[in-house]
Amino acid sequence: MAQRRKVGNILGLALLSLLVPGDALHPYEMARILRHTGKEQDMNIKVGSLYTVVQNLEKHGFIEAVTAERDGRRPERTPYKITPAGRAELTDWLGELVAVPQHEYPRFRAALSILGVLSPDDVVRLLERRLDALDAESAAQRRELDDAGDLPRVFLIEVEYTLAMREAEAAWVRGLLAAIADDSLSGVREWREFHDAGGRPPPEWKEMLDSE
Amino acid sequence: MAQRRKVGNILGLALLSLLVPGDALHPYEMARILRHTGKEQDMNIKVGSLYTVVQNLEKHGFIEAVTAERDGRRPERTPYKITPAGRAELTDWLGELVAVPQHEYPRFRAALSILGVLSPDDVVRLLERRLDALDAESAAQRRELDDAGDLPRVFLIEVEYTLAMREAEAAWVRGLLAAIADDSLSGVREWREFHDAGGRPPPEWKEMLDSE
DNA sequence: AGACGTATATTCGCCTACGAGTATTCGGAG
DNA sequence: CTCCGAATACTCGTAGGCGAATATACGTCT
Known part of the structure; x- marks a missing residue:
């Protein structure tokens, strides 16, 4: 490490x-x-x-x-x-x-990068659960911030930071869900085919994935 | 692990x-x-x-x-x-x-939690550098996304996610800098005193920090 | 044909992380 | 006074992470 x-x-x-x-x-x-x-x-x-x-x-x-x-x-x-x-x-x-911002590896990003192995419908369900959890945590943390109202804000910046990041993530997930729902996310049809084909990428993607 | x-x-x-x-x-x-x-x-x-x-x-x-x-x-x-x-x-x-969102520990959050040991002026300088770096990375990544324009979006969600998070962080840092600059961040005066006193918290904070 | 760099494919050994164990003392409840 | 649980203060063993070494084969330039 x-x-x-x-x-x-x-x-x-x-x-x-x-x-x-x-x-x-x-x-x-x-x-x-x-x-x-x-x-x-x-x-x-x-x-x-x-x-x-x-x-x-x-x-x-x-x-x-x-x-x-x-x-x-x-x-x-x-x-x-x-x-x-x-x-x-x-x-x-x-x-x-x-x-200097570090390159860290949040597990969620790793998970997103192999989302293809799940079916779009499962993913939607899972993301909805995540969203609930995120909202709950945000609410709890906002309460925490309110309760410590007398403490100078400087001593709580890390909490504010975390809260901001969590809310940003929630917003992003919401956007993704919306995009899947109204079919504006390109490639969902292909995704479903990919998944139904047992995770084997259709040949015409091979090159794209390889060349990347 | x-x-x-x-x-x-x-x-x-x-x-x-x-x-x-x-x-x-x-x-x-x-x-x-x-x-x-x-x-x-x-x-x-x-x-x-x-x-x-x-x-x-x-x-x-x-x-x-x-x-x-x-x-x-x-x-x-x-x-x-x-x-x-x-x-x-x-x-x-x-x-x-x-x-299920995991509790991970980004180094930046840890750093924020002990920011007090640096002087506010130093912190401002450091945050500005971070902001530049973040913006540069975002720009690079947006270019990357554009270049891979033919690939279905589904296969780039992790990139979009990272980009969104980075931009959110940049926004938050910008906000923090602004708050420090216009003195709307409560506790900055105390912070400076705290730092000038060699990192020894003034007695009246002891309880607050302890009780937390 | 020989030499040299690169790709293939894995093993090894050190160091760090950390759960679990150990030993001692203190503060009450009875 | 004594029992017991909680707090104090570490130590140790093991498993996993990872840099570096190893060993063979292939391609290609001269």
């Missing part, structure tokens, strides 16, 4: 950001804060991975362990603090994420 | 779909077809993974090896064909992907 960055897991970015104020934190507390501040909505957080990521961050000098301490008689804890290299990595990484 | 599905890698879905017509294919040819038909745009395709996925698909009975053959003196090839269980898995999986 890791590529150019020495630490590829996005969790690493969140951890670095937690340490920015300068205080040392031990892994378990990082996990607690992340969960408590709702960061699980923004990224995949698994405790097992968190410890791996902390190790990697240390290995590459982005954080360093403060002398292990013992509080009460709890298991030994090793707190970490961010290094200058860590701060540099944080701003650089974050800057890149904001400025 | 794998969860409910016995084979979690989305590549498996694409491979199953290739085998739907009934002909047996060997792994290398699957890879060739996928690359040739532009599926790399829709999902992450690594040859190393492909072989692993093929093995897993076989292990779970979704595909089965046909007697290994030898063509010319090329290295031995083992072609696979889809089983009834494989067809069932394909339609079920695909159906779920279409009907």
Whole structure:
């Protein structure tokens, strides 16, 4: 998964950001804060991975362990603090994420790309279910935004972003359904034939698909 | 990564779909077809993974090896064909992907959620760069769509979808920039203070962030 | 005919992700 | 006081992802 960055897991970015104020934190507390501040909505957080990521961050000098301490008689804890290299990595990484759109692979896009193996009628039914789910989620999220009305908007941009994207997707799906319904989507007849023929593309498409 | 599905890698879905017509294919040819038909745009395709996925698909009975053959003196090839269980898995999986929106974690959303560590001015600059990149990509993709004008639209839905999403994102970013510029985004002053204070949240926010 | 680049076809091994397990302490209920 | 569940704080093993290596055959330029 890791590529150019020495630490590829996005969790690493969140951890670095937690340490920015300068205080040392031990892994378990990082996990607690992340969960408590709702960061699980923004990224995949698994405790097992968190410890791996902390190790990697240390290995590459982005954080360093403060002398292990013992509080009460709890298991030994090793707190970490961010290094200058860590701060540099944080701003650089974050800057890149904001400025350069990544090519990610939403499962839905993958699914769309092989939609042909289903029949148009099935697809219509499935898309309608998706639409319902999308609308429900949007409504829930809009409520969430209203409830947190006193919190400055800046601290909710990721929610607004997600909401905007979800609504855009819903609109697109609606458009697609409409196009299928009023038959303005070119190729639906061919699609049905394709599907009825057991997924074997008619010969005259072969070249088109090949040449692409 | 794998969860409910016995084979979690989305590549498996694409491979199953290739085998739907009934002909047996060997792994290398699957890879060739996928690359040739532009599926790399829709999902992450690594040859190393492909072989692993093929093995897993076989292990779970979704595909089965046909007697290994030898063509010319090329290295031995083992072609696979889809089983009834494989067809069932394909339609079920695909159906779920279409009907049920997944919670995925776009890096950009994660980045937005910790934007606070950058200064508002930096963020504006970065967002402007993103906007340029988005517009450039959209333009390129629209050209691509025009060029393939004879191909039935059904076979380009994934492209249309991506384009729609990208444009929606661009619109949202534009809106955010405008809101920052005309100061209608609540909390920007606090944001600046927060950043100047070294990322330490002012005490009166603590509760809000905690209670969330 | 030899050399060299490209296409064919797969294997290997490292690293990361992460579920599940382990060990300890604390805060109540009874 | 003691039992027990929840919280604290990690560790470990396994499976999957993927870059890189390997090995053969083919085409073609000289």
